[in-house]
Amino acid sequence: MSADPKTVIAARAAKELRPGEIVNLGIGIPNLIPGYLGKDTAIFLHTENGLLGVGPRPTEDELDPDLVDAAKRPITALPGASYFDSASSFAMIRGGHVDVAVLGALQVGERGDIANWAIPGKDVLGVGGAMDLVVGARRVLVTMTSTTPAGDAKLVRECTFPLTARGAVDVVVTEQAVFRLRDGSFVLTELLGEATVEEVSSVTEARFTIELED
Amino acid sequence: MTASGLVTAEEAVGHVKTGDTVMVGGFGLVGAPLTLIDALADHSDATDLTVVSNNIGEPGKGLGKLLRQGRIRRGISSFFTSNPEAVAAVNAGEIEATLLPQGTFAEAIRAGGAGIAGFFTPVGAGTLLAEGKEERVIDGMPHVLEQPIRADVALVYAARADELGNLWYRHTARNFNPLMATAATITIAEAGEVVTVGELEPESIATPHLYVDHVVLRS
Numbered sequence A: 001m002s003a004d005p006k007t008v009i010a011a012r013a014a015k016e017l018r019p020g021e022i023v024n025l026g027i028g029i030p031n032l033i034p035g036y037l038g039k040d041t042a043i044f045l046h047t048e049n050g051l052l053g054v055g056p057r058p059t060e061d062e063l064d065p066d067l068v069d070a071a072k073r074p075i076t077a078l079p080g081a082s083y084f085d086s087a088s089s090f091a092m093i094r095g096g097h098v099d100v101a102v103l104g105a106l107q108v109g110e111r112g113d114i115a116n117w118a119i120p121g122k123d124v125l126g127v128g129g130a131m132d133l134v135v136g137a138r139r140v141l142v143t144m145t146s147t148t149p150a151g152d153a154k155l156v157r158e159c160t161f162p163l164t165a166r167g168a169v170d171v172v173v174t175e176q177a178v179f180r181l182r183d184g185s186f187v188l189t190e191l192l193g194e195a196t197v198e199e200v201s202s203v204t205e206a207r208f209t210i211e212l213e214d
Numbered sequence B: 001m002t003a004s005g006l007v008t009a010e011e012a013v014g015h016v017k018t019g020d021t022v023m024v025g026g027f028g029l030v031g032a033p034l035t036l037i038d039a040l041a042d043h044s045d046a047t048d049l050t051v052v053s054n055n056i057g058e059p060g061k062g063l064g065k066l067l068r069q070g071r072i073r074r075g076i077s078s079f080f081t082s083n084p085e086a087v088a089a090v091n092a093g094e095i096e097a098t099l100l101p102q103g104t105f106a107e108a109i110r111a112g113g114a115g116i117a118g119f120f121t122p123v124g125a126g127t128l129l130a131e132g133k134e135e136r137v138i139d140g141m142p143h144v145l146e147q148p149i150r151a152d153v154a155l156v157y158a159a160r161a162d163e164l165g166n167l168w169y170r171h172t173a174r175n176f177n178p179l180m181a182t183a184a185t186i187t188i189a190e191a192g193e194v195v196t197v198g199e200l201e202p203e204s205i206a207t208p209h210l211y212v213d214h215v216v217l218r219s
Helices: A005-014 A029-036 A086-094 A130-136 A197-202 B009-015 B034-043 B063-068 B084-091 B102-114 B177-182
Strands: A022-025 A044-047 A051-054 A077-083 A100-103 A107-109 A139-143 A171-173 A177-182 A185-191 A208-210 B021-024 B049-052 B072-077 B096-099 B119-121 B135-138 B141-146 B151-162 B184-195 B214-217
Touching: A005 A029, A005 A139, A005 A171, A022 A029, A029 A100, A029 A139, A044 A086, A086 A130, A086 B102, A100 A130, A130 B102, A185 A197, B009 B034, B009 B184, B009 B214, B034 B063, B034 B151, B034 B184, B034 B214, B049 B063, B063 B072, B063 B084, B072 B084, B102 B119, B102 B141, B102 B177, B151 B177, B177 B184
Parallel strands: A022 A044, A022 A100, A100 A139, A139 A171, A185 A208, B021 B049, B021 B151, B049 B072, B072 B096, B151 B184, B184 B214
Antiparallel strands: A044 A051, A051 A077, A171 A177, A177 A185, B119 B141, B135 B141
16 A cells, blocks of 8 residues: 555655745645654744744634635744735745745646646636745745646646746655756656656656665 | 724725726735725725725625626736636626736735836746736846736725724734735725724834725724
């Protein structure tokens, strides 16, 4: 029996974060990451709707209608938290003050392009903070399954979906592998679980080199 | 604002005229001036409105009410998708949509209130959202020229106002409200409570009263 790909990805992505970093977590797999952070990996979570210092989900008694994350779900705020308006929040992001953005993607191109906000032929009417985050954060960490449910590769030669940004991705973590963008192209640096290079290659359309690290 | 600035919601929305651009605060319904939006839906005939708001409410709620009434001609927003009826209205050609990255949307409103005529941002460069906009390479990076956004009327929400119109926001209900308060000809603040002058700590006032024309008590 194999582990749930999402938990494999979240657990591995958690290791990319360093103590003290300011981190913005997207919806989906990125939101599982706090469950995999060690006690000594205290990070500060930023949410673009205006809070630095996001805490755990509230108990029923702690629910506060004025306190939500970017997915509009109830949250808590930790001691030392601060609130700010949306222009300040995106100044933090665009200005390079957020260390890491962790987000999902529909496709990542082989030169670090990312498409994660719109599907061709569907509505292109909701972008939210995706473009600001991938352009502004110092490191962009993509957590995604290696293929779509239909089996199509998501790490591709060239994104065919509408772009979020060009050349913005630094690291891609899938359920099989870790890829790092170096000098404008991807390097496979780690295999996860029982994955082999052949298996990774069979679900990856992008060209990449291999420099496995211990 | 003077003491005469404290008005009813019905009086306040009388400032919104047909064809106006109206900014509405809130991130979804959090921090949205729901009493003012309801008053605009129920006690105003103003139509053909351009709405500047991060979302177009939810189905039948907040700005979703005005949408159902067919009174929105154009939306300027970062996320129409949170109201499927807004998406359907755009696809049916009933309303015009201008989509902006959320940070660009916020900064354009800030610029509108601050007398800035436009700004170059790297966000959106090379994407669908840069189409038709001037692009310029600055320090080796492509940037997009974005225009400021202003409105005829801004409807904002603050947890507390004092009788002068100073505003105090609570938690993540702050969001776009302090920005929009600066960027309209007439700013109407809906407040959870109205306190006497001097009760708000001066350092905690996020919107000084010079931006605020009228205050309405949330009902």
